[in-house]
Amino acid sequence: MPGVPSVGPSAAGSRSIPRPHQRPGIETRKALCASCDIACSVVTEIQKGRVTRVRSSDNPLFKDNICIKGIVAPKNFANPDRVLYPQKRVGERGSGQWQRVSWDEAMEDIGLRLKKIIAEHGPEAWAVSTSQWNTGTDHGLGRRIMNHVGSPNWISGVALCAGNTAAINRLTYGWYPWPDYDNTNLIVLFGHNPGKNSWVPIYNQIQRVKARGGTLIVLDPRKSECAEMADLWLPIKAGTDAAMAFGWLKVILDEGLYDKAFVERWTVGFEALKKRADEFPLERVSKITGCDAATIAKAARMYATMGPSVIPWTPITDQQRNSTSAIRLQSILRAVCGYLDVPGGEALMGFHPQIISESEIEMHHVLPESQKAKQLGSDKHPAFTYRGQAALREPCKRVWGHEYANQVTGCFMANPSAVFRAMAGEGPYPVKALFSFGNNTLMGFANMPLILKAMLNQDLIVVQEHVMTPTAQLADYVLPGDSWLERPWMFDGYGWLSIYKPSQQSMAPPGECKSTFELWKLTANALGMPEVVPWATLEDFYDYRIAKLGIGFEEFSSTYEVHADTLEFRKYEKTGFATPSGKVELYASILEDLGFDPLPYFRDEPPADPDFPLAMFTGVREGEYFQTGGRHIPEMRARKPEPVLFLSPGTAQQLGLSEHEWVEVETRTGKIEIMVGIRSNMPDGLVRIPHGWWKPETEQGLGKLSGALRYADAMLCPDDDDFIDLEQGIPHLKGLPCRINKLSGAPR
Amino acid sequence: MKPYVVRVALAKVGFALAKKASRNQTWFDRIARRVLERVLKFNFDLDEMVLLDQGYDPDELERYQNRR
Ligand code: SF4
Numbered sequence: 001m002p003g004v005p006s007v008g009p010s011a012a013g014s015r016s017i018p019r020p021h022q023r024p025g026i027e028t029r030k031a032l033c034a035s036c037d038i039a040c041s042v043v044t045e046i047q048k049g050r051v052t053r054v055r056s057s058d059n060p061l062f063k064d065n066i067c068i069k070g071i072v073a074p075k076n077f078a079n080p081d082r083v084l085y086p087q088k089r090v091g092e093r094g095s096g097q098w099q100r101v102s103w104d105e106a107m108e109d110i111g112l113r114l115k116k117i118i119a120e121h122g123p124e125a126w127a128v129s130t131s132q133w134n135t136g137t138d139h140g141l142g143r144r145i146m147n148h149v150g151s152p153n154w155i156s157g158v159a160l161c162a163g164n165t166a167a168i169n170r171l172t173y174g175w176y177p178w179p180d181y182d183n184t185n186l187i188v189l190f191g192h193n194p195g196k197n198s199w200v201p202i203y204n205q206i207q208r209v210k211a212r213g214g215t216l217i218v219l220d221p222r223k224s225e226c227a228e229m230a231d232l233w234l235p236i237k238a239g240t241d242a243a244m245a246f247g248w249l250k251v252i253l254d255e256g257l258y259d260k261a262f263v264e265r266w267t268v269g270f271e272a273l274k275k276r277a278d279e280f281p282l283e284r285v286s287k288i289t290g291c292d293a294a295t296i297a298k299a300a301r302m303y304a305t306m307g308p309s310v311i312p313w314t315p316i317t318d319q320q321r322n323s324t325s326a327i328r329l330q331s332i333l334r335a336v337c338g339y340l341d342v343p344g345g346e347a348l349m350g351f352h353p354q355i356i357s358e359s360e361i362e363m364h365h366v367l368p369e370s371q372k373a374k375q376l377g378s379d380k381h382p383a384f385t386y387r388g389q390a391a392l393r394e395p396c397k398r399v400w401g402h403e404y405a406n407q408v409t410g411c412f413m414a415n416p417s418a419v420f421r422a423m424a425g426e427g428p429y430p431v432k433a434l435f436s437f438g439n440n441t442l443m444g445f446a447n448m449p450l451i452l453k454a455m456l457n458q459d460l461i462v463v464q465e466h467v468m469t470p471t472a473q474l475a476d477y478v479l480p481g482d483s484w485l486e487r488p489w490m491f492d493g494y495g496w497l498s499i500y501k502p503s504q505q506s507m508a509p510p511g512e513c514k515s516t517f518e519l520w521k522l523t524a525n526a527l528g529m530p531e532v533v534p535w536a537t538l539e540d541f542y543d544y545r546i547a548k549l550g551i552g553f554e555e556f557s558s559t560y561e562v563h564a565d566t567l568e569f570r571k572y573e574k575t576g577f578a579t580p581s582g583k584v585e586l587y588a589s590i591l592e593d594l595g596f597d598p599l600p601y602f603r604d605e606p607p608a609d610p611d612f613p614l615a616m617f618t619g620v621r622e623g624e625y626f627q628t629g630g631r632h633i634p635e636m637r638a639r640k641p642e643p644v645l646f647l648s649p650g651t652a653q654q655l656g657l658s659e660h661e662w663v664e665v666e667t668r669t670g671k672i673e674i675m676v677g678i679r680s681n682m683p684d685g686l687v688r689i690p691h692g693w694w695k696p697e698t699e700q701g702l703g704k705l706s707g708a709l710r711y712a713d714a715m716l717c718p719d720d721d722d723f724i725d726l727e728q729g730i731p732h733l734k735g736l737p738c739r740i741n742k743l744s745g746a747p748r
Numbered sequence: 749m750k751p752y753v754v755r756v757a758l759a760k761v762g763f764a765l766a767k768k769a770s771r772n773q774t775w776f777d778r779i780a781r782r783v784l785e786r787v788l789k790f791n792f793d794l795d796e797m798v799l800l801d802q803g804y805d806p807d808e809l810e811r812y813q814n815r816r
Binding site for chain 1: 749752755756758759760762763766767769770771772773781784785788789793794795797798801802803804805806807809810812813814815
């Protein structure tokens with residue numbers, strides 16, 4: 001996530017990017033890159049009215065936080081196939097027949113059709129799928145309008161990537177903590193693999209910690225790039241994070257390596273937890289995780305004794321059958337070892353006291369309780385829904401001053417699968433309108449065949465995009481979005497950190513591209529509620545949010561690169577924790593009240609499926625691409641032209657496969673075509689599938705969807721009970737049974 | 749491990765320096781930036797494509813955008 005101030009006694013000796021002096025005639029602006037979701041501070045160079053170069057910030061806090069996706073942004077957004085004008089579908093859904101219309105025409109028709117759907121089916125028949133970082137300037141306005149209209153059915157990819165981690169962390173200690181890399185002694189990466197082109201600020205932070213003598217523990221089935229740098233690597237079996245964390249906990253409790261004073265004063269449920277941990281002797285953990293008992297014990301001792309230590313957020317733990325228990329166990333390890341809200345541990349930051357947060361903009365209090373109760377999925381899988389988080393409202397207000405902390409926007413979501421079922425006509429009530437902004441919804445969640453069926457059953461689909469994604473190809477309206485080069489922006493630390501970073505506009509948007517702020521404002525107008533988004537411009541809106549600082553956005557963005565409140569540790573000593581008990585809930589009262597096991601547990605995988613003898617993991621970002629985006633950028637496609645699976649030389653030999661051969665990968669949900677890549681760092685029997693493949697240059701429209709039906713990993717991922725986490729209802733993507741079928745014929 | 753109070757003091761000094769450096773307006777802000785330049789370690793493993801990048805020619809981008 002973001003490049004937070006990194007200050008430490010690192011040795012001198014830098015080998016930084018060579019920066020030519022400012023060239024005369026080249027104007028520069030300070031900006032935040034949004035080509036992925038980590039918001040690196042960068043500098044844009046402008047010639048002839050357009051950005052011609054993106055380089056990393058001159059500020060030592062952010063220097064060298066940049067990757068290949070950032071530097072190709074000028075080419076990315078100069079894409080000749082970019083959507084520049086509103087497009088209205090004129091043929092059958094997915095027929096590929098479009099007519100250019102004006103914004104006024106589009107918004108009037110969208111407003112009328114949405115009002116008709118709401119009148120017929122209720123406000124809950126309107127679902128929105130988006131992410132505030134993909135769109136940049138949403139800033140909670142979508143939720144605000146939905147809350148006024150009365151729909152609780154907002155979904156996002158953050159359901160299986162950081163948003164759910166935030167929501168589950170809150171169950172234990174009321175806020176999602178941020179690792180203090182600058183002062184930590186030891187980092188634990190549960191499968192996460194930041195690299196020079198992926199999560200670069202985190203990668204650089206990890207290297208800084210290593211450079212000043214810190215320790216790195218990596219748990220990963222393959223010897224990843226981070227595993228190569230690690231002091232200790234545990235080749236964990238994919239999808240067994242919860243069992244591994246139980247093993248660590250057992251060692252730490254048995255050997256008395258925990259912070260006894262903290263546990264005594266600030267936790268509830270310690271004895272019950274200890275009893276549960278006793279069910280996980282190292283022999284059992286070793287059998288489940290595939291790692292030897294001595295190495296597990298060694299890692300646990302290092303974590304507990306070499307600290308302060310951090311376990312940074314990892315998307316890997318988010319996407320497992322035991323995700324809730326595994327995230328809880330990571331939270332519990334932090335707490336019992338005394339690493340919560342201390343220097344070098346994990347900081348609970350709260351809201352910035354002088355800036356209006358996106359949580360506040362969202363106005364969740366105006367959505368009636370009766371509508372909150374209709375949120376899809378909250379009956380069976382409530383953890384990150386309004387129902388699951390309701391008991392935190394009062395404690396959050398008590399400790400952090402506001403009832404709704406929508407951290408990483410993941411704390412009041414509907415369950416995506418439940419929304420798709422309702423859209424497909426298989427839910428408790430119909431959902432007939434979908435807004436998908438910067439999201440490529442079709443390919444962003446598990447069970448793509450279901451999502452396709454759901455989209456084909458809609459009365460209205462509105463998409464805001466840069467390119468004709470497979471999702472856009474199924475829309476009624478495709479509206480052109482601006483990019484991060486073309487607008488101002490204020491990054492809010494995901495509602496997780498209390499830091500704010502401004503970004504200046506570098507060039508004018510092309511064609512009729514608009515920001516998501518403008519789109520939501522037009523939507524509020526079209527629905528007859530202009531007072532819900534009263535600010536005339538995005539800058540006015542930012543002025544309103546930072547008014548307490550005593551300066552306007554223009555001055556704010558030219559003065560600051562990051563604005564932070566004062567740093568305080570152990571704030572809980574004054575306020576308690578923002579949980580129902582005011583303490584760290586090792587035994588989670590909220591889960592108990594929701595009808596789940598209040599203690600972490602481990603649910604075994606279903607019996608082996610002889611037809612699908614291999615295991616695959618997916619959800620893997622490649623350095624060249626962010627999620628399903630970027631396949632239209634020539635420089636990136638030249639580096640990575642095709643989707644490639646990875647498997648071990650032994651497995652390749654056993655299956656008679658050779659490098660670059662095209663094969664079919666199949667699960668019980670679907671199948672895709674993909675090229676073979678043989679990698680010596682892969683364990684036998686495991687297949688790695690890259691996330692989000694389609695080919696923008698190929699045939700559009702239903703039946704092809706530019707290759708999405710042929711290459712997208714979402715075609716392979718199930719969302720039935722055996723392959724979801726029960727509390728959250730999110731899919732298990734780490735260790736799915738699959739098989740590889742040889743393809744006859746010429747390579748494609 | 750250093751005593752807790754020492755760790756807190758060091759962390760707060762570092763944070764204050766970072767806040768100053770992020771403004772870069774006053775004389776003291778610039779000193780903070782200099783200090784950080786000296787104590788932070790930079791780049792370890794940047795992609796060659798990033799290291800060699802000199803940006804695009806504006807006319808080339810124009811031609812690309814308009815398929816000329
Ligand atoms: S990691 Fe790369 S793509 Fe992501 S914000 Fe930083 S420069 Fe941009």
